[in-house]
Amino acid sequence: MLLALACTGSRKELEEACLREPSLLEGVTVEGDTALHAVASYGDSTNFLRSADFIFGMAKDLLFVRNNNRDTPLHCAARAGSPHMIYRLIGFAKCVGRGKELLEMENKLGETALHEAVRIRSNGIVTQLMEEDPELASVPRDGASPLYLAILFADKIIAETLRAKSAPGILSYHGPNGQNALHAAVLQGQVMTKMLLNWKKDLTKEADQKGSTPLHIAASLLAVQADPYQLYQPDIEGLFPIHIAATSGPYSTIMTMITKYRTFIHVAVEWERNDIVVPACHTPSVAPILNMRDNDGNTALHLAVQLGVFDSFCSLLMNKTVRLDLTNNNGETPLDLTWSKMPTGYSYLANTGNLMNVALTYCQARHGFHLRVDQLRVRYFKQEDEVNESNKLTNSTQTLVIGPVLIATVTFGASFTVPGGYNNSGAPVLTGGYIFNAFMMANTLAFLLSAAATINLMHAGTTMVDVRIRGLHYNISAYCAFCSVTSLGAAFALGQYLILAHVAHMTAIAVCALVFLMSWCGYMEPLRVIGLARALRVRRGNSKAFSIYTSIILWQTLAVYWPLVIIFGWAAISAKYGHKQMT
Numbered sequence: 336m337l338l339a340l341a342c343t344g345s346r347k348e349l350e351e352a353c354l355r356e357p358s359l360l361e362g363v364t365v366e367g368d369t370a371l372h373a374v375a376s377y378g379d380s381t382n383f384l385r386s387a388d389f390i391f392g393m394a395k396d397l398l399f400v401r402n403n404n405r406d407t408p409l410h411c412a413a414r415a416g417s418p419h420m421i422y423r424l425i426g427f428a429k430c431v432g433r434g435k436e437l438l439e440m441e442n443k444l445g446e447t448a449l450h451e452a453v454r455i456r457s458n459g460i461v462t463q464l465m466e467e468d469p470e471l472a473s474v475p476r477d478g479a480s481p482l483y484l485a486i487l488f489a490d491k492i493i494a495e496t497l498r499a500k501s502a503p504g505i506l507s508y509h510g511p512n513g514q515n516a517l518h519a520a521v522l523q524g525q526v527m528t529k530m531l532l533n534w535k536k537d538l539t540k541e542a543d544q545k546g547s548t549p550l551h552i553a554a555s556l557l558a559v560q561a562d563p564y565q566l567y568q569p570d571i572e573g574l575f576p577i578h579i580a581a582t583s584g585p586y587s588t589i590m591t592m593i594t595k596y597r598t599f600i601h602v603a604v605e606w607e608r609n610d611i612v613v614p615a616c617h618t619p620s621v622a623p624i625l626n627m628r629d630n631d632g633n634t635a636l637h638l639a640v641q642l643g644v645f646d647s648f649c650s651l652l653m654n655k656t657v658r659l660d661l662t663n664n665n666g667e668t669p670l671d672l673t674w675s676k677m678p679t680g681y682s683y684l685a686n687t688g689n690l691m692n693v694a695l696t697y698c699q700a701r702h703g704f705h706l707r708v709d710q711l712r713v714r715y716f717k718q719e720d721e722v723n724e725s726n727k728l729t730n731s732t733q734t735l736v737i738g739p740v741l742i743a744t745v746t747f748g749a750s751f752t753v754p755g756g757y758n759n760s761g762a763p764v765l766t767g768g769y770i771f772n773a774f775m776m777a778n779t780l781a782f783l784l785s786a787a788a789t790i791n792l793m794h795a796g797t798t799m800v801d802v803r804i805r806g807l808h809y810n811i812s813a814y815c816a817f818c819s820v821t822s823l824g825a826a827f828a829l830g831q832y833l834i835l836a837h838v839a840h841m842t843a844i845a846v847c848a849l850v851f852l853m854s855w856c857g858y859m860e861p862l863r864v865i866g867l868a869r870a871l872r873v874r875r876g877n878s879k880a881f882s883i884y885t886s887i888i889l890w891q892t893l894a895v896y897w898p899l900v901i902i903f904g905w906a907a908i909s910a911k912y913g914h915k916q917m918t
Contacts (some may be wrong), residue, residue, distance in 0.1 A: 342596055360394045367402035368411075375424065377410040379417035387420065390426045398427050398437065405442040413451035418460055421448070425467055438468045445478040447471060453484045465500035472497045473507045480507035485570050486527055487521040494527075498534065508535065513543040598624045600635040609646040616654040625657050632663035640672040643687045649866030652694060653873050659700035670700040694867045697883055698874040728805050732796035735809075739788035739816050742823050746782035748777075749826065754833040770833055773906035777826035780898050784819035788812040822898045824854045855892075 363369055369375070371394075373387045373669045391398060398740045401407055412420040429438035441447055449471050452460040460482075465472055472481050485494040498506055498751040508516040508531075515539040520527040531538060542548050600621075603611040612635075615621045628634055633641070636657055639648040662668050676688025714893035754774065755765040765771045791812035799910060828850040 336748075337690065339783045360397065366404070369400050369402075369408075371397040371398045371400070371408045372402055372406070372411050375417070375420050376415050377412040379412075379415070379419045381638050384419060384423050387423055387427075388825065395427070395431060398424065398431075398837065399433070399440070401440075401442070404444075405435065407440050409437055409440070409448045410442055410446075410451055411463070413448035413460060414455065416455050416457050416460065418457075418463055421460060421463060422698075429478045429569055430754060438464065438471055441475055445475045447474050447481075448570050449474075450479075450484060453481050453482045453490070453497075453829045454906055456488065456490055458706070461493050461496050462500065465497065467632035469500060469502040470505050471483055472501045473505045475509075476507075477509060478518070479511045480509045482506060482560060483510040483516045483519055484513075486516045486523065486531070488582055489523045491526065491530065494530070507727075508538060512545075513541075515541050517541075518543060518547075524737065526918075533757055549760075562675040571690075598627050598635070600625060600627075600631075601633075604635050604638045604644055605642065607642075607644050607647065609644075609650060612647045612650045616650050616657075622654075622656045625651070625654060628661070628662060628663070632665070634661055634669075636669045637661075637663055639673060639678065640669045640691055641893070642690075643676055645687050645690070646866070648691055648694075649870055652698065652870035653866070655873055659695060659698060668700060668702060668774045670695045671702055681738060690864075690867065694870060697871055724802050725798060725805070728795055730808055732792050732809065732812075735813060735816060736792045738798070739785040739792065739812070742785035742816075743782055743789060746778050746785065746823065746826070749778050749830075750782070754830045767831055768833075769906050770829055770836070773902050774826055774829040774833060776828055776905045777822050777898070777902045780888070780901060781819050781822035781826055784822060784898070788819060791815065817895055818898055821854060822902070825899060825902055833842045840886075 349468045360370055364373075367395060371387065371390050374383050377383065398408060406414075407873070409421065409424050412424055425434055425437065428434040438449075439447055444450075447465045449461065453463060467600075474480075482494060482497050485497060510516060510518055510817050517531050518526070520531045539548060600612065600615055618627070626634055629638075634657075636648070636651045636659070638644075639651060659670070660668060670692070673688055673692035676684075677692060698831060753763045753764060753765070754771075757763055763771070789812075791808040794800055794811035797805070800808075828847040832843040835846070868880065868884055871883060874880075875883070
């Protein structure tokens with residue numbers, strides 16, 4: 336009887352019945368609905384709202400009771416499209432401090448009241464619920480999200496409302512069975528698909544439980560443009576999107592897949608997926624496609640040079656079947672394209688473009704036959720803006736000057752706090768020994784070179800000086816700074832040796848070896864050039880590669896480690912001819 340009164344909105348009769356027999360509020364229907372479920376489901380008028388007030392006042396727990404489908408009264412109100420009842424029920428929950436809990440309660444299908452509002456396509460109720468809880472569109476964590484339903488129903492307005500009202504980064508794109516909203520959008524046409532791709536392009540990468548991406552479902556040209564890498568992602572049956580397009584897609588979509596992105600190697604290079612390029616280069620069956628060209632005539636090696644993808648460049652160069660003489664539609668070989676990556680102003684010599692150019696040159700790559708070197712210079716070597724070069728020198732000077740100043744400070748102090756200290760007569764205790772003389776010379780060279788670097792940086796950082804002169808001073812200062820680091824490292828190692836040699840000889844030797852090894856690695860950048868060395872070995876053979884790299888390393892070593900010749904040479908001369916004692 337009570338439930339019948341609740342369904343009809345007979346407020347007075349409902350109140351009288353409950354006052355006579357309060358236990359009536361504990362009754363439920365065969366579907367598990369309570370009196371509050373019934374009131375919420377059947378009306379939004381004043382009588383129903385007052386009935387809800389009375390029931391909540393008598394039994395507050397009924398607000399959170401679920402029926403057999405695990406629906407709360409709020410689910411019922413949303414399904415009925417009753418905004419006033421929804422407002423009243425949320426108000427009840429807030430009174431007991433459980434507003435967010437009620438809004439996010441899920442039914443048997445894992446859906447909240449927001450799902451019901453989306454399902455009846457009531458943008459007003461969707462807005463009402465989202466304003467109460469901006470995180471509501473992220474529930475459930477798995478399964479169909481409210482946005483997925485909105486896209487499935489092709490309701491663009493509700494989808495935009497969900498995104499606009501959601502807290503930043505909270506909106507869920509999840510769908511059932513591992514799908515996302517884009518899986519539903521591609522079946523609804525270009526409008527919904529474009530909208531979702533503008534919101535989140537990464538949706539094209541997500542596969543459902545069967546391994547199907549949105550591109551598999553629709554072979555959509557729009558999705559191809561958003562993320563071409565997904566053209567090469569198979570489902571669990573081994574089918575690629577182009578296979579799906581061949582069975583059900585238009586011819587234009589198939590041709591776009593074929594001509595715009597010729598091979599998966601191109602896409603892997605473009606997306607810097609060297610974990611795909613490396614095994615592909617070592618797979619004999621893939622060799623025939625390594626030299627295939629895309630719609631612009633570029634091979635994968637062309638693309639690696641254009642984009643400056645150094646790891647993929649080295650991997651391709653290490654495969655001898657990759658040809659270095661192929662030209663693109665502009666008549667450019669990979670060697671020609673390296674010129675576009677080489678800055679014409681002041682720059683670091685070990686930048687990616689320079690290394691690629693040197694590697695291809697040593698591997699005997701050729702320029703395009705109809706392109707002269709002077710034409711390449713005109714095309715790629717443009718005169719740098721003097722203001723830009725001046726700013727570049729100023730900024731670089733401010734960074735570099737820190738090192739020489741610190742080295743000068745440290746070495747100046749070390750000149751008066753020598754290892755071993757002083758004896759009673761004020762002379763250094765360890766004076767006269769070979770290692771001590773080497774230490775003093777290393778410390779002196781570090782101070783002088785850092786001072787020279789600092790003075791040249793003062794010229795390089797002065798805007799009144801001509802840019803070309805500033806560039807010259809900057810190059811000198813950079814070289815002096817590198818050499819001062821070499822001398823400082825030698826001074827540190829020799830100082831440690833002086834202290835430890837008599838008590839821990841092996842440790843002293845280990846310190847010296849580690850200092851040399853770390854400084855050598857810092858100058859030579861072995862992690863970057865090891866790939867080029869392997870490529871050169873493949874292209875030119877072991878003996879030629881060894882000869883080339885030996886000469887390169889030898890000259891670089893001499894250029895940076897010449898202070899060691901002076902340091903140990905002076906120590907030897909001093910040890911042989913002795914010192915004149917001060918009197």
